[in-house]
Amino acid sequence: xxxxxxxxxxxxxxxxxxxxxxxxxxxxxxxxxxxxxxxxxxxxxxxxxxxxxxxxxxxxxxxxxxxxxxxxxxxxxxxxxxxxxxxxxxxxxxxxxxxx
Numbered sequence: 001x002x003x004x005x006x007x008x009x010x011x012x013x014x015x016x017x018x019x020x021x022x023x024x025x026x027x028x029x030x031x032x033x034x035x036x037x038x039x040x041x042x043x044x045x046x047x048x049x050x051x052x053x054x055x056x057x058x059x060x061x062x063x064x065x066x067x068x069x070x071x072x073x074x075x076x077x078x079x080x081x082x083x084x085x086x087x088x089x090x091x092x093x094x095x096x097x098x099x100x
Contacts, residue, residue: 001026001100003044007083010092018079025080026099028065028073036061044099055088055095 002020009015020026026044030036039061042048050058062084066077080095087093 001044003029003042003100004098005080005083006096006098007086008094008096010094015093016083016086018076018083020076022072024070024073025076028069028077030065036065039065042097042099046099048097048099050084050087050095052087052091052093055084058095059084059088 002023003026004020005018005025006014007016018025029042029044030039031042031044033040038050038054038058059081062077062081066074066081069077080097084095087095
């Protein structure tokens with residue numbers, strides 16, 4: 001099961017993407033972990049989207065998760081973190097996570 005990540009504009013146009021073929025990103029998500037107030041709600045079997053206001057809280061959680069994740073998940077988290085930072089820096093951008 002994979003968790004693909006997309007950086008999208010306000011019209012749903014794809015600006016960047018990460019395809020989680022090996023399931024590393026999906027496996028790294030802290031489902032239900034209260035220590036990750038935003039990421040704990042990522043639905044690895046559905047769609048989760050973060051807007052510019054939410055992404056400010058998602059970024060520190062991704063940074064922390066990157067430090068503690070399994071080595072095989074770190075490149076995936078790094079790519080998603082890059083997209084999240086861009087979404088935070090520019091208006092009308094969204095980070096969308098699409099599970100299998």
